[in-house]
Amino acid sequence: MKVALLGPYPVDPRVPAGQPPLPGGVDAVVLALARGLARWPGLELRVITAVSGLTTPVQVDGGGFLLSCVPRPRGGRLTGQRQVVRNLRQQIAAFAPDVVHGHIAGIYARAALVSGRPAVITLHGVICREMQQAWPTSSWPTRLRWLSDALFERAVIRRAPEIIAISPYIVAEFHGRTRARFHGVENPVDDRFFAVKAPPPGRERLLCVARLIPRKGILALVRAFGQLAQARPAAILVVVGETETAPDYTAQCRALAAELGVAERVEFTGALSPDAVLAQYAASDLVLLSSEQETAPVSIAEAMAIGRAVVATDVGGCAAMVADGVTGHVVPPRDPVALAATAGALLADPVRLARMGQAARAAAEARFRLDAVVEATLAVYRHTLEGKA
CATH class of the missing domain: 3.40.50.2000 (Glycogen Phosphorylase B;)
Structure with a gap:
């Protein structure tokens, strides 16, 4: 053929x-x-x-x-x-x-x-x-x-x-x-994600892999982290994704982090090399996606392949990828309070978080x-x- x-x-x-x-x-x-x-x-x-x-x-x-x-x-x-x-x-x-x-x-x-x-x-x-x-x-x-x-x-x-x-x-x-x-x-999902041996959660490191554009809802993500950070002083947020498409929006995200007093705990890495992206997934405890519109985000599948639970907004096809309560959770879009509460509860329970990550990996093996x-x-x-x- x-x-x-x-x-x-x-x-x-x-x-x-x-x-x-x-x-x-x-x-x-x-x-x-x-x-x-x-x-x-x-x-x-x-x-x-x-x-x-x-x-x-x-x-x-x-x-x-x-x-x-x-x-x-x-x-x-x-x-x-x-x-x-x-x-x-x-x-x-x-x-x-x-x-x-x-x-x-x-x-x-x-x-x-x-x-x-x-x-x-x-x-x-x-x-x-x-x-x-x-x-x-x-x-x-x-x-x-x-x-x-x-x-x-x-x-x-x-x-x-x-x-x-x-x-x-x-x-x-x-x-x-x-x-x-x-x-x-x-x-x-690229075979390299399945080859990663990620350590168990315990570092309170949150990761979002997404371009900094309005559709990805990064402002809501930063607001959610601002709330979560008050209760979890060790938590950090890393946002991996290019920043050149919407520079004004990127500036708004940085300014909001500073306004909320979490600028030193929020890292906007920009676009990274392949090895660096894989390393960020492996170093994370929980992957977040705060989009306002999606179809079938590759970042969800990649996180699951590495064995990380995902909290994603309930838009487009996200709910079809994340089994709520099993491989992660879905939350309403544009709701920083719900996103912060859900992510915070998972960080507070590393055993449950690890169990969800294992379930996510098993689901990814079968699907991706x-x-x-x-x-x-x-x-x-x-x-x-x-x-x-």
């Missing part, structure tokens, strides 16, 4: 290969899935991605598969998207795959659907919901970009024949708006191991080909 995998990929072909990347979000999913598919017997894989700054297509060895990088030109939103789709289609045609698998309801999904080949689309979010959340604080140029992306999503949903839903939340949002068949396949996700994905490919026969 020949498979073309289309999506964002965390490699710059202009830079010599070094340490394997450990990205977040969809990049992490595509990277892990590519590695898993590449080692599957009898499968020939081609990963096709769009890279800004290129003027001509570049092909590099991805380690068991060929990585084709096409130019992602600058310019108008719609004009640029059309050109990227054409570039992607050319690479698909040259490879002549049996199945094209596009990630995200954007350029990659569109290219897969117009390729003339059997297509599978993985949806990683609900753009219209993200737009609603971001709309009040967005500028008009940003709002126009959101509208463009939402229209793109709508067109993809209507045309897609086979959709991989990484969360029941996806099915609930799009059911009735498409005639596609839904296949539930959760995101994989790469081989299991690859097998489920291949079953979707076979189903798609049988439907075209």
Whole structure:
């Protein structure tokens, strides 16, 4: 079977290969899935991605598969998207795959659907919901970009024949708006997370792995820690994630920590190297996620793979990932009091916290191991080909 995998990929072909990347979000999913598919017997894989700054297509060895990088030109939103789709289609045609698998309801999904080949689309979010959340604080140029992306999503949903839903939340949002068949396949977690031997909890170290943007609710997280810190003087909070996208919001988070008197106990690390991210997970006692909108956060799955309990807000698909009272807890969004009380109660009971971490690890083994996700994905490919026969 020949498979073309289309999506964002965390490699710059202009830079010599070094340490394997450990990205977040969809990049992490595509990277892990590519590695898993590449080692599957009898499968020939081609990963096709769009890279800004290129003027001509570049092909590099991805380690068991060929990585084709096409130019992602600058310019108008719609004009640029059309050109990227054409570039992607050319690479698909040259490879002549049996199945094209596009990630995200954007350029990659569109290219897969117009390729003339059997297509599978993985949806990683609900753009219209993200737009609603971001709309009040967005500028008009940003709002126009959101509208463009939402229209793109709508067109993809209507045309897609086979959709991989990484969360029941996806099915609930799009059911009735498409005639596609839904296949539930959760995101994989990189094998390196399962290899980490994390010590038992006891350091009162809280961790959040998220970009510092309003959708991630970091201000609410800092407020929650301000309350928790009064009762737990040894507790610290580490926030790992890039800070460049919304510098004003990052400044607000830092200012709030100072206002609450916890600036010395809250660390904003910015983006970290792969080894440093793994070390932060291993050093944590409890992982927190305070988002206002999510689908299936990779950070929850990563924390569970390492054996850490998670307290997450009950938005999107978070409740489908965190078994409340078993592998962690879900709390209402925008409620710092509830987040502080729940996290504080777990820190006060290390035995219970360790038990939840063990349950989280067992659940991750069953749900997020790469081989299991690859097998489920291949079953979707076979189903798609049988439907075209």
